[in-house]
Amino acid sequence: MNALSVRDLTKTYRNGVQALKGIDLNVEQGDFFALLGPNGAGKTTLIGIVTSLVKKTGGEASIFGYDIDRDLEAAKSCIGVVPQEINFNMFETPETIVVNQAGFYGIPRPVARERAERYLRQLQLWDKRKHASRGLSGGMKRRLMIARALMHEPRLLILDEPTAGVDIEIRRSMWDFLRQINRSGTTIILTTHYLEEAESLCRNIAIIDGGRIIERDRMSNLLRRLHTETFVISLREPLAQAPSLTPYAARLTDEHTLEVEVSKDANLNDLFERLSAHGIEALSMRNKVNRLEEIFMRLVDKGAAA
Amino acid sequence: MSSVVENAAPPPLALGRARWIGFQTIVIREFHRIIRIWSQTILPSAVTATLYFVIFGTVIGSRIGPMGGFGYMMYIAPGLIMQAVINNSYTNVVSSFFGAKFGKHVEELLVSPLPSWLIVSGYVTGGVVRGAMVGVAVTAVALFFTHLPVLHPLIVVGAAVLTSVTFSLGGFLNAMFAKNFDQVSIIPTFLLSPLTYLGGVFYSITRLPQWAQHLSLADPILYMVNAFRFGFLGVSDVGVGEAFAIMLIAVTGLFTAAVVLMERGAGIRE
Numbered sequence: 001m002n003a004l005s006v007r008d009l010t011k012t013y014r015n016g017v018q019a020l021k022g023i024d025l026n027v028e029q030g031d032f033f034a035l036l037g038p039n040g041a042g043k044t045t046l047i048g049i050v051t052s053l054v055k056k057t058g059g060e061a062s063i064f065g066y067d068i069d070r071d072l073e074a075a076k077s078c079i080g081v082v083p084q085e086i087n088f089n090m091f092e093t094p095e096t097i098v099v100n101q102a103g104f105y106g107i108p109r110p111v112a113r114e115r116a117e118r119y120l121r122q123l124q125l126w127d128k129r130k131h132a133s134r135g136l137s138g139g140m141k142r143r144l145m146i147a148r149a150l151m152h153e154p155r156l157l158i159l160d161e162p163t164a165g166v167d168i169e170i171r172r173s174m175w176d177f178l179r180q181i182n183r184s185g186t187t188i189i190l191t192t193h194y195l196e197e198a199e200s201l202c203r204n205i206a207i208i209d210g211g212r213i214i215e216r217d218r219m220s221n222l223l224r225r226l227h228t229e230t231f232v233i234s235l236r237e238p239l240a241q242a243p244s245l246t247p248y249a250a251r252l253t254d255e256h257t258l259e260v261e262v263s264k265d266a267n268l269n270d271l272f273e274r275l276s277a278h279g280i281e282a283l284s285m286r287n288k289v290n291r292l293e294e295i296f297m298r299l300v301d302k303g304a305a306a
Numbered sequence: 307m308s309s310v311v312e313n314a315a316p317p318p319l320a321l322g323r324a325r326w327i328g329f330q331t332i333v334i335r336e337f338h339r340i341i342r343i344w345s346q347t348i349l350p351s352a353v354t355a356t357l358y359f360v361i362f363g364t365v366i367g368s369r370i371g372p373m374g375g376f377g378y379m380m381y382i383a384p385g386l387i388m389q390a391v392i393n394n395s396y397t398n399v400v401s402s403f404f405g406a407k408f409g410k411h412v413e414e415l416l417v418s419p420l421p422s423w424l425i426v427s428g429y430v431t432g433g434v435v436r437g438a439m440v441g442v443a444v445t446a447v448a449l450f451f452t453h454l455p456v457l458h459p460l461i462v463v464g465a466a467v468l469t470s471v472t473f474s475l476g477g478f479l480n481a482m483f484a485k486n487f488d489q490v491s492i493i494p495t496f497l498l499s500p501l502t503y504l505g506g507v508f509y510s511i512t513r514l515p516q517w518a519q520h521l522s523l524a525d526p527i528l529y530m531v532n533a534f535r536f537g538f539l540g541v542s543d544v545g546v547g548e549a550f551a552i553m554l555i556a557v558t559g560l561f562t563a564a565v566v567l568m569e570r571g572a573g574i575r576e
Contacts (some may be wrong), residue, residue, distance in 0.1 A: 013576065045576075051417045054576040073321075073419040081417050087410035091342070096335075103331025104418035106324020148414075 001064060003029045003078075003156045003187035004050065009059035011045050011211075019045040021211035022059070027189055027204075029064070029155075032182045034202035034219065035191045042211045043191045044084060047160050051081045064155060077105065080154030082145045084161045084191075090134035094125050097133060098148050105152035112151065119147040122177060139166040143174065156187045163197060175201055230288040231271075233258045236281040243278040245271070259288065328420045329428050336432025339402060340439065347398065347436060348443055351390040355444040358386050359451040362508060374510050374541045379452040383445075384535040385507030388469060390444040392502060392527065395437035395470040396494060399429050399477030404490050407481065412574060422568035426478060426561065433474025434467060441466060454538060461546065462537030468553035469530040473498075475560035482564070482573040501527045506535075511543045526552060 004027040011020040019042045027033045037043050048054030050061055052072060061068045066075035088097045095116055102112035120126045123143040128136060136144065142162055149157060159178070163171045171194075178201060182188050192198050198205065199219065207215040238255035248271060249261040258280075262271060275282060340347045359379065367378035374381055406412035415425050448454055456462055476493075484490045505527030511519045522528050529549035536542040542549070568574070 048576060052575070053413060053416055055571055073421065076417060076419040079417070083413065085410060087413045089406070089409060089411045096338070100331050100335050101414055101418075103334075104328050104415060104420055106320075106327045106419075108327060 001029050002026045002062075003031065003064060004189065005060075005062045005065075006046070006050075007060040009046070009049060009061060010057045011042075011049060011054065012057045019211055020049075020056075020059075023208070023211075023213055025206055025213060025216070027187065029187055030182075030185060031187055031204055032179075032202045033187070033189045034198035034205040035189055035208060036195070036198055036205060037191075037208035041208045043208055044160060046208070047081070047083075047158055047189075047191070051079055051158065052076060077152070078155045080149035080152065080157045082142075082149045082157070082159045082162050084164070086141050086145070088133055088141075088144065088148065090132070092133055093130050094120060094133055094136070094144050094147070095129040097144065098151050101148045102151040107152055115151055115153075116147075119150050123147045124173070139170045142166055143170070146174070146177075150181070154186065156189070157181065158189045160191050161193065162190070163192065163194060171197070228261050228263050230259055230261050231285050232288045233260060233275075233285045234283040236283050239280070243275075243280065245274045245278075248274070325420065325424055328418065329424050329431075332415070332420075332425065332428025333431045333435065336398070336402060336429065337435055340398065340432070340436050347394070348440060351394060351440045352443045352447055355386055355390060355447045358382070359448065363451055373513075374539070376539055376541070377452065380454065380539070381510075381535075382508055383448040383452055383454050384538045385505075385531050387441050387444045387448065388466070388531045388534045389502050389507050391437040391441045391466055391470050392473050392530070393494070393498065394440040395433040396473040396477040396480075396498060398436040399433040399474045400481045400484070400490050400494075401477075402432065403429055403478055403481035404484050404487075407484075407574060408487075416574065423561075423565045426475075426564045426568060429478055430471055430474040430561075433477060434470040437466070437470035437474070456538055457540045458537045460537075462534060464550065465530060465533040465537055465553070468550070468557060469534070472526075472530075472553060472556045472560060475557065475564055478564050479560065479567070482567055484573075501525050504528075506531045506543060510541075526556060529553070 004025065006023055006025040009020050009023040009025075010018070012018045023042070023046060025046075035043050035046070045054055049056045050063065050068070052068065063075040063078045066072075066078065068075045092100075098116045098119065099109065099112045102115060103109065107115070116129075117126065120129050123146060125136075125140060125143055125147060128140060133141065133144065142164070146159070146162060149159075162178075163174055166174065175197065178188060178190075182201075188201075190198065190202060202219050205215070205217060205219050206213050232253075235256050235258055239252060239258065240255070242250045242252045242258065244250075245260060248266075251259050253259055260271065262268070272282070362382060363379035367382070370378045372378065372381075403412070406415075420428075445454070480490065480493050504522060505525045506522065511522045511528065514522065523544070529544050529552045532542040532544045533546050533549035533553070536546050
């Protein structure tokens with residue numbers, strides 16, 4: 001069964017902007033699905049339609065077989081949503097926010113309180129449960145929205161940029177948490193600008209651009225096609241401007257440091273030959289991706305263990 | 307962190323119970339909001355009522371003499387209570403629902419499976435709760451200044467509840483269309499206050515010239531205030547049955563409008 005099924009979905013806003021131009025998309029039950037695309041591509045509009053915050057212009061959408069036109073209440077019961085913007089009442093406490101949210105889904109208050117404790121503890125917010133939410137840090141606010149979305153234990157969890165502005169340590173613990181949620185059977189649809197996040201978490205991916213799905217594949221297949229790496233090269237002699245290393249894109253970050261973007265299947269000998277042809281001597285080379293993150297995590301882990 | 311999500315459960319089958327819990331949750335949230343900011347929700351009306359009783363009742367009222375066969379203070383007491391109920395019912399819903407729109411936490415309700423009529427009912431009940439709390443507070447203040455008999459308790463309660471529902475619905479519609487805080491305050495300032503002051507709170511319209519009496523009959527608040535006053539004192543400038551009919555029509559019309567507009571997403575959905 002599909003957790004989400006969308007057919008020929010269109011949306012034209014009152015100002016004439018055509019945000020979705022006939023989207024077809026299926027997300028299977030149990031999947032961890034990435035929905036990627038540049039700003040304004042239509043991701044949030046698509047999520048808005050599925051969660052009924054945006055009225056569609058045309059097409060069909062169903063959640064676990066419940067059509068959003070005919071069985072909206074049943075469809076909504078299946079969805080938990082973590083929006084891009086903070087959208088809880090800043091004057092309420094985290095505990096009140098999540099317990100009330102459960103109530104909106106018909107969860108009795110005693111059950112809601114148990115779940116509130118469970119999810120606030122799991123998302124490391126239990127100590128803050130009685131504080132006004134406006135005093136929470138950015139990362140805590142994001143985690144609170146995740147806890148809130150889980151209170152009715154939805155079958156489909158939609159996360160729109162859930163880790164925006166969250167520090168690396170918390171982001172990683174959120175990833176672990178989401179993986180566990182997904183392993184327990186919850187289908188997850190994730191939009192993010194952190195491509196490494198999508199790469200790390202998701203099994204399938206769709207890329208949306210200009211209101212259309214331009215790619216839909218398994219993550220592993222897509223990475224084989226699209227993946228590039230950026231190498232940081234330390235130079236012996238300073239450079240005034242970046243050399244032309246076609247087909248590799250090169251830029252100077254300072255006069256002694258050159259960054260070169262290289263396709264994953266490229267032959268690095270070819271790159272060095274081109275550097276030599278420009279009379280450039282490389283002292284060292286490292287892969288830019290995740291390096292600082294790894295060092296930071298090791299330091300944090302070491303600090304925690306000490 | 308560990309996960310515990312049970313995923314096989316279907317959507318709740320006990321729809322009626324789920325909806326009842328949802329409704330209760332909205333009302334409890336509204337009640338907590340009223341209590342949390344009691345100095346803005348309860349206190350001002352009690353203070354204002356005290357000033358009205360001191361100025362209009364004691365200082366000016368003694369020169370006006372009896373009205374409708376009652377002392378002036380006793381005559382205006384039901385009107386002042388109703389004025390507080392009207393203002394607070396309206397203000398509670400318009401500020402709470404517009405605040406939810408402005409802070410985007412209205413989305414918590416919009417993405418939930420609660421139907422529109424239940425969301426409207428929850429907010430309106432919140433408005434009625436505040437109207438009732440303030441009504442009781444103003445009544446307590448009134449009892450410091452005057453004796454207040456209750457001849458028809460059911461009419462008192464019926465008129466208060468229907469009036470409170472009417473203006474809670476008005477506040478809800480105002481909040482749906484409001485795009486900024488100025489638009490939240492325009493209707494209370496330029497429509498509600500004049501209609502309330504001209505709605506027989508402080509006088510019997512029989513004291514007015516004929517043309518002004520006819521004009522006053524176009525003011526719906528006149529019917530509400532007089533029905534309420536009839537419940538206490540047994541006197542009214544209008545027919546009580548007529549007044550209740552007008553209130554019921556207003557409630558039905560405004561509720562229908564609010565639900566239809568919610569369904570269409572006016573002012574709240576893209």
